[in-house]
């Protein structure tokens with residue numbers, strides 16, 4: 001029996017990429033319009049009585065003071081309740097979870113969850129890469145984003161014989177899916193040979209093992225199931241969710257071949273949804289790096305621990321595979337505008353469950369789609385949301 | 393007063409003198425110079441030498457109640473140089489001592505000050521550290537002589553294998569090397585020949601004569617050799633006044649370069665391994681000092697001096713200039729999130745420098761660093777003993793980061809180490825990481841993590857242990 005106390009009635013995003021000509025507010029407006037336009041029966045935005053803004057890192061465009069309160073004005077809803085949620089790479093997915101709790105509690109009626117991230121207003125060196133100098137002066141110094149995941153690749157290769165070809169197969173698949181996704185940052189195929197030959201970024205990860213820095217925005221409209229009929233005849237329900245944490249330093253991990261936060265977040269989400277991993281038809285998972293998707297599909301229970309590389313190379317996760325993963329192109333091809341990422345993934349799940357994913361549509365058998373993010377210091381936080389078309 | 397142990401250290405990098413000369417269109421000189429990576433400096437070298445001397449003596453650091461450190465250019469021209477070094481060595485909190493500086497004479501100043509403190513009964517066990525990494529002006533002749541290295545001695549009241557028996561001094565107000573208050577680089581204001589003949593030789597010769605007054609055996613000599621000719625000239629000068637054969641040596645001058653205030657003890661370190669008299673001379677800043685050491689039995693640590701100085705990875709002059717900060721990328725560097733003057737550093741400096749962990753009283757888990765771990769990550773206990781982590785371990789996993797903004801230098805290894813004492817720690821690698829592999833044995837060494845807003849920030853780095861060619865020993869690469 002799934003939780004199903006919230007329904008998704010609209011979702012949309014803007015074309016991800018280096019959006020030099022759009023401001024933070026303009027991106028938000030674009031995603032908001034896309035979500036409003038997606039509502040089957042039409043939608044009067046004044047129905048929204050609370051907004052949750054997902055923005056991870058205002059410093060990337062020089063606005064750390066941002067509390068999310070610029071968004072209501074930007075979308076014509078100045079005056080509405082608005083709160084910014086920040087929770088590292090799962091910022092978007094956690095803002096969605098918080099929004100769901102606001103609806104389920106009965107405090108709010110119709111809620112907009114909107115993720116917006118400006119990643120490219122500053123140069124690469126001053127943007128996310130500057131993270132290498134953040135944190136502890138010694139124990140995390142030099143820890144740019146790939147350092148959070150590359151040590152797991154080193155160890156996974158050592159313990160399970162995972163190869164760079166296996167890692168590369170994730171990039172090849174997700175770039176292929178990105179070609180089919182009109183919203184993706186990258187819409188080009190890559191070959192295993194190209195991934196292997198790309199310059200090293202953080203050994204053993206090379207350039208095409210890494211997601212790009214992407215500007216983007218995505219928005220989603222949720223309400224109570226009993227209110228959903230006002231907006232659509234084909235609602236998608238929130239079957240369950242889970243969030244879990246871990247110790248923040250890399251030297252505190254209990255394992256270097258998996259992310260315990262993902263395991264625990266998904267266990268809680270599966271339990272809330274009353275399903276097992278085998279019931280999931282399609283998954284949008286956190287593939288900031290190729291190794292991350294391999295860890296994810298193991299930690300989420302789709303494949304046995306250690307088989308993630310082989311399963312990827314053998315095509316188990318392609319669009320018509322046993323468990324299609326990242327049909328949108330994932331973070332690797334669609335991009336990773338941090339606060340928007342989770343909401344864009346949920347939008348893809350919504351499309352997939354409603355059969356609206358065009359060329360990248362996968363087979364929906366059980367009516368369940370899973371969305372996942374993991375990140376933060378030491379990959380110490382993960383969020384999993386599960387959507388369903390099943391009314392109960 | 394006796395010498396209980398000795399230790400030396402030099403950077404791994406060697407730059408050929410000829411490659412510096414080639415860059416400036418001069419005829420090629422001979423030999424190599426030991427030069428610092430960007431994360432090495434006189435303090436990290438001082439730590440390495442002192443750590444070896446302490447290990448050779450087999451004493452607990454907390455039993456060392458004094459440290460005298462001689463260094464021409466301590467890392468903080470004004471600031472906590474001495475106490476930073478003391479924290480990395482875990483010296484007794486009430487330890488006595490001094491930082492001696494001002495010229496290359498500082499090495500002998502440190503030795504005699506420590507000897508006096510021991511002789512006077514003020515301290516029982518004193519550490520003498522001499523280290524230098526001279527920073528010459530780019531494009532000058534000085535650049536083809538300036539090296540880097542360190543030596544340390546452990547002194548005790550009596551009973552040791554070597555003893556200090558005689559000292560002599562001379563002074564004259566002579567300007568040789570010079571660095572003004574706001575100048576980053578040392579200027580060589582002198583003509584090498586002029587000062588060799590008119591300042592160094594007369595003063596050193598007089599000191600040498602004084603040391604030989606009561607000597608029945610001229611013995612062996614160690615002294616700095618700024619221009620590579622002083623040792624030979626002094627040998628000639630001293631020979632005129634004595635009939636005994638003499639062995640006048642400067643510290644591995646042709647491979648390491650001039651080691652400034654560290655030169656005398658680095659040069660004498662191996663000789664402490666064989667009995668006989670040994671004369672130590674220091675010069676600089678218009679002063680010359682000598683002292684005679686009688687070696688009765690091999691001094692512990694002397695046996696590994698040759699191996700510890702034998703390393704050497706040849707590097708290009710451009711890498712040297714980059715590590716000195718002379719070659720810098722255009723544009724802004726990324727700043728540390730926490731300024732070194734902040735309260736966070738006040739809380740964290742001791743535990744970063746001492747490599748401290750909070751060891752859980754209930755389950756033994758090492759929680760690192762202590763100030764961000766009020767609760768044990770394994771059992772939830774809040775009772776801890778703060779203890780230093782061990783410095784040996786094996787690689788759990790690692791990466792080599794190649795994409796970072798300035799001031800980071802790629803390739804930068806980051807390593808998760810399983811320490812032999814049960815702790816686990818993530819630290820940077822101290823080299824290019826080419827030899828790292830899972831399970832490989834490693835050692836932790838002190839390095840400079842950053843010069844942040846002008847302030848040096850120190851911490852520990854990981855080096856792969858590897859066998860020394862031709863021996864059963866292993867050293868850290």
Ligand SMILES: [Zn+2]
Pocket residue numbers: 752753754755756757768769770771772773
């Ligand atoms: Zn404990």
